[in-house]
Amino acid sequence: MVDWIRVREELLSGKPILVFDSISREAETDMVYYAGLIDHTKITRLRREAGGLICYVSGSLFRRKLGLSFLNEVFSKHPSYKELATKKPRYGDPPAFNMWVNHIETRTGISDMDKALTIKRLHYVADLVYKGFDVEALDVFYKEFYAPGHVPVLTSRGLANRRGHTELVTALAVILGLTPSMVIAEMLSEGVSLPREDAIRYARRNDLLYIDGFDIIVEAERRGFLND
Numbered sequence: 546m547v548d549w550i551r552v553r554e555e556l557l558s559g560k561p562i563l564v565f566d567s568i569s570r571e572a573e574t575d576m577v578y579y580a581g582l583i584d585h586t587k588i589t590r591l592r593r594e595a596g597g598l599i600c601y602v603s604g605s606l607f608r609r610k611l612g613l614s615f616l617n618e619v620f621s622k623h624p625s626y627k628e629l630a631t632k633k634p635r636y637g638d639p640p641a642f643n644m645w646v647n648h649i650e651t652r653t654g655i656s657d658m659d660k661a662l663t664i665k666r667l668h669y670v671a672d673l674v675y676k677g678f679d680v681e682a683l684d685v686f687y688k689e690f691y692a693p694g695h696v697p698v699l700t701s702r703g704l705a706n707r708r709g710h711t712e713l714v715t716a717l718a719v720i721l722g723l724t725p726s727m728v729i730a731e732m733l734s735e736g737v738s739l740p741r742e743d744a745i746r747y748a749r750r751n752d753l754l755y756i757d758g759f760d761i762i763v764e765a766e767r768r769g770f771l772n773d
Contacts, residue, residue, distance in 0.1 A: 602729055
């Protein structure tokens with residue numbers, strides 16, 4: 546049984562947690578931080594010890610209030626890209642990508658410090674959105690960011706529709722009473738995704754919580770959060 550209070554405490558202490566999706570899906574473990582506490586040292590850890598794409602994740606409200614679209618939907622309307630956009634990954638779900646951004650005060654956007662700045666400000670926007678300050682959120686987002694950049698923005702389609710890490714960590718944030726605003730990166734090994742057993746051993750060595758996505762789904766369903 547997952548101790549959700551401890552999960553919240555770990556994230557709010559600035560530690561990452563590890564989240565596994567499902568054997569029947571990607572069978573991948575992501576390293577996850579709460580975006581409200583991100584800094585360049587955490588980005589460095591994601592880059593060095595996780596190794597996958599470092600992404601910013603929020604919920605469907607973030608997408609709707611900012612007027613964002615899923616990239617596959619945008620590309621499907623382009624005469625040259627639509628053939629690419631109609632294909633799906635092997636696990637069957639449509640992608641969760643909305644756009645790639647940099648904050649206007651970054652240098653190139655690629656360094657750990659630049660990515661941390663971009664994510665900090667994205668979290669600020671998410672906080673505004675989820676506190677009901679829609680006008681202010683729109684103003685900050687469209688004044689402070691440019692695209693394309695180096696931080697991919699992903700938003701949840703809801704666990705009722707998709708059960709990837711984007712949806713899992715968004716639901717997790719809601720379960721914990723946090724702003725849905727997370728940073729994720731897949732954990733990789735030599736040439737492949739890090740096997741689950743190795744990810745569990747990494748969690749034990751580093752005193753990190755390891756959470757199975759199934760437990761998040763069960764708790765989200767119990768609380769009625771499958772569409773967040």
